[in-house]
Amino acid sequence: MKSENLKTRTANELGALLRHWRDLRGKSQFDLSLDTGVSQKQISFVESGRSVPNRQTLSIIAQALEIPLRDRNTLLLAGGYAPIYSESDWDPMEMKSVTGALRRICASRSRFRRW
Numbered sequence: 001m002k003s004e005n006l007k008t009r010t011a012n013e014l015g016a017l018l019r020h021w022r023d024l025r026g027k028s029q030f031d032l033s034l035d036t037g038v039s040q041k042q043i044s045f046v047e048s049g050r051s052v053p054n055r056q057t058l059s060i061i062a063q064a065l066e067i068p069l070r071d072r073n074t075l076l077l078a079g080g081y082a083p084i085y086s087e088s089d090w091d092p093m094e095m096k097s098v099t100g101a102l103r104r105i106c107a108s109r110s111r112f113r114r115w
Helices: 003-024 029-036 040-048 055-064 069-078 093-111
Strands: none
Touching: 003 040, 003 069, 029 040, 029 055, 055 069
16 A cells, blocks of 8 residues: 555544544534644644644644543554553453452442342
8 A cells, every 4th residue: 555545544534533522522623722722724634634633732632522541542543653551451460459349349239229
C-alpha cells in the first residue's frame, strides 16, 4: 500500500472516531474548540481527514471529550501514534483482590434482592 493511501486512511479513521466521540458528548466543533484551545478550523480539518494533529493536541482533545483511556489508545493509533496507556486484564495477580472483593459484593447483594 502506498504511503499516501495509508495516511489518508488513517486520517479518515481518526476523523470518524473524533466525530463519533464529539457527537456522543453532544459538543459542537465550536464548543470543543473553546474547551481545548484548538481552532475550530483545525478540528474540522481533522474530522474531514485533511490533517492529523500532533500527539499532544490529540491528547488534549481526548481529555476534553472525556474519552476513556482504552479508547484514547484507539484514537492515538488512528492518528498514527503509539498507544500510551497500558491495558491489562482483570485476571492478573494484581487484580485478584479487586475481583475477589467485587465478587463478594455482588454475592452479598444478590442475597437481599426481593423480586
